[in-house]
Amino acid sequence: MIYTTQMDAAKKGFTTKEMEIVAKKENMDLELLKKLMSQGKIVIPANKNHKSLDPEGVGEGLKTKINVNLGISKDCYDIDEEMKKVQLALDMKAEAIMDLSSFGKTKEFRQRLVTCSSAMIGTVPIYDAVGFYDKELKDITAKEFLDVVEKHAKDGVDFVTIHAGINLETANVFKRNKRLMNIVSRGGSLLYAWMELNNKENPFYEYFDELLDICEKYDLTLSLGDACRPGCISDSTDACQIKELMTLGELALRAWARNVQVIIEGPGHMALNEIKANMLLEKKLCHGAPFYVLGPIVTDIAPGYDHITSAIGGALAASCGADFLCYVTPAEHLRLPMLEDVKEGIIAAKIAAHAGDIAKNIPGxxxxxxxxxxxxxxxxxxxxxxxxxxxxxxxxxxxxxxxxxxxxxxxxxxxxxxxxxxxxxxxxxxxxxxxxx
Incomplete structure (x- = not known):
């Protein structure tokens, strides 16, 4: 093979079929697309094993994309019901679906999802580790965490959320700077707990080069997770959030040196007046890497209506440079979303993304x-x-x-x-x- 990943191809001047599709969809000059991809400012998440993928680009100068979270849990273990949500997301033309399954043997659902989905697929492998090994969190080894990532990559997922920025340095900053809601990222809290229980460095940070080996092998895009994202507006833009963001910027450079595509994940809950500054910080500290935000949710008082609080923040974030919005449903903070919740979340996120695209003067x-x-x-x-x-x-x-x-x-x-x-x-x-x- 003359190139290993989409980024490697872009750096070498090769045109992949995925690039051709994205350039046509976005009405972007192919050479400009390749230039921005080679700089890490645009990604095309496209695992070599995801055969049903209709590729999308995420990043500078492209339409703002949306992601739909779903997946099975211990309290709601119904694969067929989750597949209905998958079909709804595909029918409504969501560009990405993240499988956040957190209970049992999740492989069946993940493989069905990859097989049927034309949208890019993301996962959070650490959610799967406890169930896969049937071990308590403390007893899982660093190698076992990495092995789960490779299993997801082999199954064909296009991007994985990896909370590599919550290292010992970031954890110490968190300890010195008290928060109202501590760490609310599920993956981030699991890794922080693992570090505390074992008195060891975050395995994804310590063995980041081995993680890059996996990503390069399958052209797996790294979505560098925001373990320290704020879970309430009181905690936004604080010391540990910014410390983690600085670390993610450093990790992005290491990934790009290996031709691994990178997305940076961001807040979270945040007051309106802080959103513009946070978008600027990410683009500066992470060297223009595509920014993927959850919301931001702009007020904490609206359970049952957080698709609205999220859409308000998402529209402003997109207008200020965010490239990828994670939808939020009315069920956020309350329960697993039902089918109608998923629809409302998708609509709200699509409105926010389109409003942002108007402000960014995206062609069309x-x-x-x-x-x-x-x-x-x-x-x-x-x-x-x-x-x-x-x-x-x-x-x-x-x-x-x-x-x-x-x-x-x-x-x-x-x-x-x-x-x-x-x-x-x-x-x-x-x-x-x-x-x-």
């Missing part, structure tokens, strides 16, 4: 809105439905409250501004009280 982003404006101006209801981010809901709302006159709605009736302006601009009379149209 405003065109969609302009088409919608034209359909509304023409009172073309069918075209309005077709252009809607959720056509089903738009149709249902219209059907549930039918106006007397088709060229209006039940809110304004014949006082509809669009209807009346169309008439006036055409030199016609406006009839509000008369029965005729």
């Amino acid at each position: 982003a405003r065109g969609w809105d302009n088409e919608m404006a034209k359909a509304r101006q023409e009172l073309d209801w069918e075209k309005t439905f077709q252009l809607s981010i959720d056509p089903e809901k738009a149709r249902r709302y219209r059907k549930e409250s039918t106006p007397e006159h088709e060229n209006s709605c039940t809110m304004c009736g014949k006082m509809c501004a669009v209807r009346n302006m169309n008439k006036i601009m055409q030199g016609k009379d406006i009839n509000i009280l008369r029965e005729d149209n």
Whole structure:
């Protein structure tokens, strides 16, 4: 083979089929795409074993992508139900799906997911380690953690979240700087606990070169996890979050030297006025690597509505440079999301991503809105439905409250501004009280 990974190909000037597909989707010059990939500013997560993948690019100058989290847990162990969520995510054109399964032998679900999914697939291998080895966390060895990563890579997942930045240095910064909610990252808390119980360095940090061997072998993209992401707005932009981010920037450089693609993960809960600065910090400290954010969730008081608090933060983050949004459902902080929760989370994240793309002047982003404006101006209801981010809901709302006159709605009736302006601009009379149209 003349190249090992997508990044290696870009550095050598080769064009892969994945690059051609992404360049066409994004309307980006192929040479510019390769240049940005060679610099680590764009990634195309594409495991060599994921045969059903329809590749997507994530990073500078590209449309903001969204990820859908799902997976089995001990309390909700229903693979068939999770597969329904997978199909919904694919139908709604989510670009990525993360399997966060955290109980039992997860391989069956992961393999079914990779086989059927055209979206890129991510996992968090440490979630799988306890169940895979049937061992308590303390007793799992560094080699066993790495072996689980390789098993996921062999199964064909395109990117893995690895919390390599929560090393002993970062842990000591955390200990010296008290937080209201400590560490809320599930993977981060497991690794912190492992370090404390064994009095050892984070195995993913200590054996980072061995991790890169796996990534290079399968062209597995590293999503460097934010173990110290804030779990409430009180903890945002604090010492351990920034210390970890600095470490992730250093690890990104080491990965790029091995031609391994890297995504950086970020907050978390964060007040609106801190989001822009955090996007700038990541891009500076992590050398322009694509930024993947959970939200950010901009207030802590809305359980049941965190798809909204997340979309507010996600739109601002995307407008300021975030490249990849992890959806948040109304069930966040409360329970495993149901099918309808997944749909609402996807819609909210897609709205946030598109709003960010408009602000970033991504080619074609405003065109969609302009088409919608034209359909509304023409009172073309069918075209309005077709252009809607959720056509089903738009149709249902219209059907549930039918106006007397088709060229209006039940809110304004014949006082509809669009209807009346169309008439006036055409030199016609406006009839509000008369029965005729």
